[in-house]
Amino acid sequence: MKILVFGRGVIGTLYGWAFMRAGHTVHFYVREGRSAAYGPTLPISVLDVRPRLRGVLTEETLTPYYIEELAAEHDYDLIVVSVQHYRFAEAAAFLTTRASRATILVFNNFFAEPQEAAASLPSEQLVWGFPIAGGGFDGHGVLRGALFPRIQIGRFGGDAPTERARAVEAFFRQCGFGIQEQADFRGWLFVHFAVNAGLLAQVLHAGSFSQLLASGAERADAMRNVRECLSIVAARGVDLRDHSASTALFRFPPRVAGFLFGLVMKLYAPARLVLDAHTNPEELRFTARDALAEARRLGVPAPRLEALSHLF
Numbered sequence: 001m002k003i004l005v006f007g008r009g010v011i012g013t014l015y016g017w018a019f020m021r022a023g024h025t026v027h028f029y030v031r032e033g034r035s036a037a038y039g040p041t042l043p044i045s046v047l048d049v050r051p052r053l054r055g056v057l058t059e060e061t062l063t064p065y066y067i068e069e070l071a072a073e074h075d076y077d078l079i080v081v082s083v084q085h086y087r088f089a090e091a092a093a094f095l096t097t098r099a100s101r102a103t104i105l106v107f108n109n110f111f112a113e114p115q116e117a118a119a120s121l122p123s124e125q126l127v128w129g130f131p132i133a134g135g136g137f138d139g140h141g142v143l144r145g146a147l148f149p150r151i152q153i154g155r156f157g158g159d160a161p162t163e164r165a166r167a168v169e170a171f172f173r174q175c176g177f178g179i180q181e182q183a184d185f186r187g188w189l190f191v192h193f194a195v196n197a198g199l200l201a202q203v204l205h206a207g208s209f210s211q212l213l214a215s216g217a218e219r220a221d222a223m224r225n226v227r228e229c230l231s232i233v234a235a236r237g238v239d240l241r242d243h244s245a246s247t248a249l250f251r252f253p254p255r256v257a258g259f260l261f262g263l264v265m266k267l268y269a270p271a272r273l274v275l276d277a278h279t280n281p282e283e284l285r286f287t288a289r290d291a292l293a294e295a296r297r298l299g300v301p302a303p304r305l306e307a308l309s310h311l312f
Helices: 010-021 036-040 085-095 163-174 185-206 209-214 216-235 240-251 256-265 270-275 281-298 303-311
Strands: 004-006 025-029 042-048 055-060 080-081 103-107 126-130 133-138 141-148 150-154 180-183
Touching: 004 185, 010 025, 010 042, 010 055, 010 080, 010 103, 010 141, 036 103, 042 209, 042 270, 080 256, 085 281, 103 163, 126 141, 126 163, 126 185, 126 281, 133 270, 141 270, 150 163, 150 240, 150 270, 163 180, 185 216, 185 240, 185 281, 185 303, 209 216, 209 256, 216 240, 216 256, 216 281, 240 256, 256 270
Parallel strands: 004 025, 004 080, 042 141, 080 103, 103 126, 150 180
Antiparallel strands: 042 055, 126 150, 133 141
16 A cells, blocks of 8 residues: 655654555655755654553664655555644645545544544545554654554444445554544544643643653642543533543542552553653643633633643
8 A cells, every 4th residue: 555644743653664564655745845854764762562562662763755745646545644633724724635536544633623624625535543652752853652552443423434444444454453443533532632631731730741640749630630621521512421431540539540540651661651752842732722722612610721821
């Protein structure tokens, strides 16, 4: 399969690496001038959790193939779009006239209405998914991250899986990933965003992920933040009972939830790596900011986010 990854972000690069190892052709679309700025090689350190629970560490140097122009008609089979949620509108606008016949995998975080955000793209060519991976670029330009065994494939409003969605699922299985289907993908995305917003707002207060994890008080406050953010999701019409697996931790008292969260991070190196390697402070601020903006729009009380708002 011939694949175009939109951008050279953490998620796109991690999955691009996995696609290449499975024998597929992978190109990265980057802005004009970025190829030279990035240079010909990219060192990566990937903790790959597909082979075993605690992961297998692979360190190597990639030679990515970059393109800086994309014609309206091209021969890519799959375009993978995974950008910061606040950059998605720009990516969608660019691809509107450049989809050609490719399947577009929207592999993205959202707190805006996802289908509205992608309305300019050809709906019959879209497949909705979500990566289970993460990391960041360190001070030496090394991409450090973890890649987990499954991905999410989502549907909206009881829609049946499309032929393109089934083809994407088959492709990921061939690349060594399992599939978890989400029938209420809108709700799942909003829950995921809310959890991130609550945690990341507290990271801004603590100063870093490591400092948050080192403090029981900070972890407990992060759990309180998440509860507040989940109330925003409920106000948007999402039944949190339908997402009990994603919200179970936050039903414990905050100090208990914070202790359990810290214990998991201590014992499970791949999850800890995702947090420790995250190096995009802009994303932290935008995530917390957009959660607070939605709370204000809906009139949902969010005193914890308000108190932290000077940080973002």
